[in-house]
Amino acid sequence: MNDDSQHRVRRHVRRGQVLLRRHGPTAPRWRKRAAIFGGAVAVGLVAIAFAWIADRASGLFSALVSRAWWVPIVLTPCAYAAIAWFTRRFAPAAGGSGIPQIIAAKATPESATEDLASARTSLVKIVMTAGALAAGASVGREGPTVQVGSTVMAYAHRIMRVPLTSSVLVAGAAAGVAAAFNTPLAGVAFAIEELAAAYEQRMTLLVMTAVLIAGMISLGFAGDYVYYGIVGQTLSVGATLLIAPVAGVVGGLAGACFSRAMLWLSRGGVARLSGGRPVLAAAVAGIVVAAIGIATGLTWGTGYQAARDMIGGVHAPLWYGPAKFVATLATAAAGLPGGIFAPSLSTGAGLGAALHLLFPLQPIGAVVLLGMVAYFAGVVRAPLTSVIILSEATGSRGLMMPLLATALIADGTASLISRERLYHGLSEAFARRG
Known part of the structure; x- marks a missing residue:
């Protein structure tokens, strides 16, 4: 093989190596x-x-x-x-x-x-x-x-x-x-x-x-499951115009109060109440949660089953929403690992069940869902996410517009009480850690 041939071979080898680095299995894109x-x-x-x-x-x-x-x-x-x-x-x-x-x-x-x-x-x-x-x-x-x-x-x-x-x-x-x-x-x-x-x-x-x-x-x-079960109920335009503003305002106010309370607790409220003893504060919070749970028998855990029952038409006591609100807030004050998505949706279900007393002729499942989306949107200040989660989690495509209207009203109401979004406010303490 002459020098020109060897040069061409080496050039092709180098070109192949470059192509392999760029497009082979170890390439950055792959x-x-x-x-x-x-x-x-x-x-x-x-x-x-x-x-x-x-x-x-x-x-x-x-x-x-x-x-x-x-x-x-x-x-x-x-x-x-x-x-x-x-x-x-x-x-x-x-x-x-x-x-x-x-x-x-x-x-x-x-x-x-x-x-x-x-x-x-x-x-x-x-x-x-x-x-x-x-x-x-x-x-x-x-x-x-x-x-x-x-x-x-x-x-x-x-x-x-x-x-x-x-x-x-x-x-x-x-x-x-x-x-x-x-x-x-x-x-x-x-x-x-x-x-x-x-x-x-x-x-x-x-x-x-x-x-x-x-x-x-x-x-x-x-499996192909729907988180809270299928809800096929709908609301007329007239019913939506009546229920959405009430649910939105009440849910937005309640959610904003929860959000403000959580932010206050996270920014020194727990330390002031407990004298700087977080483990003691957690024990006291546990006593509060245990007392509420024993008294009601319904507020334990995520609240998923209670919410699902209310969506399905089971009438819940009027005190369920406030009791779950306090139990969730006490748990958050304890600083335990755990989220507020499911407990907040359950609290909102209690709110919706109470609102149904004002609109007894309307489908209870639909009114409960409006209470859930209103309270959840008031807590997390994310109306689009709130609507889509509940729509997908219940298969309630026919309630998209009532849910959206309620969530937007709740978000606007909550912004008047708590301008700061909950998760972004809570992230400050972790940002300082970084």
Whole structure:
């Protein structure tokens, strides 16, 4: 082989090497795709496992209470104190919902896996949330699934040596919402409305891909279920014009009061009330939750079953909404790992059931849903997400316009009482940690 031939061969080899680096299986674009696909699959699987663990924990508590009504008098305060101590000692970033942590982590995504979205934090989050549910705490798993989902997606990108950006964290969080509720559209809406204040166009495909894959995994393993059951009821235009303003104003006011109370507690309120003794504060909160739960028999845990019963037409006592409000606020004051999505929706269901007394001729399920969307929108100040979650979680396509009108009124009313959005306000403490 002459020199020219050897030169051509070497040139072709170098060109092949360049093409392989750019387009081969180890190329950046393929590593990115592997990270997002693998991460989304993992988020879906982890969300399903987390849901199973949470359901078993709630079932364990229900079994204990059915055998001995007095068990929560001892169990709940002790568990609150123990969980609060353990969380503060080993993983402070696991406390609370999980959504504020991801909002804070977006500011410095490259260091998210060191604390706010670390494996240790997520593991403590899952275990302690399950422990809280096993003690009757008024918490949900949806907010924690957001934090865990972001963590899983972040580690998938770390493993594939892909840079970690805020878009990655948002995609993981959106996938978590989609898998937790089996509501893909709600995952996208949540990413846009709550997590991405300045929504980046390049984030769209990432979020959509993650949500779609996580949703398919959830659908494949958990089945084609509707979270709260199918609601086929509708409201006429005239009924909507009457009920939506009332539900929106009342729900918005109640939700804003909850939001302001949570922000005050998180910014030194608990420390002032407890004299700087958070574990004692958690024990007292446990006593409050136990007392309410024993007195009512309905306010334990997520409140999912109570909400589903009310949507189905079971009349709830007038005091259910206020009782669940106090139980959820007391649990939040304790600083336990756990979300407020499901408890807030349950509180809103109690509000809707009470409002139905004013409109007895209207379908109770429809009025309950308006109460739920109003209160939830008042708490989180995300009306689009609130509407889509409830629409997908109940299959109530015929109530889209009444739900949207109610949510917008509730959001406007809440903004007059609490201008600051809850999750963004709560994220400040975690941002300072970073």
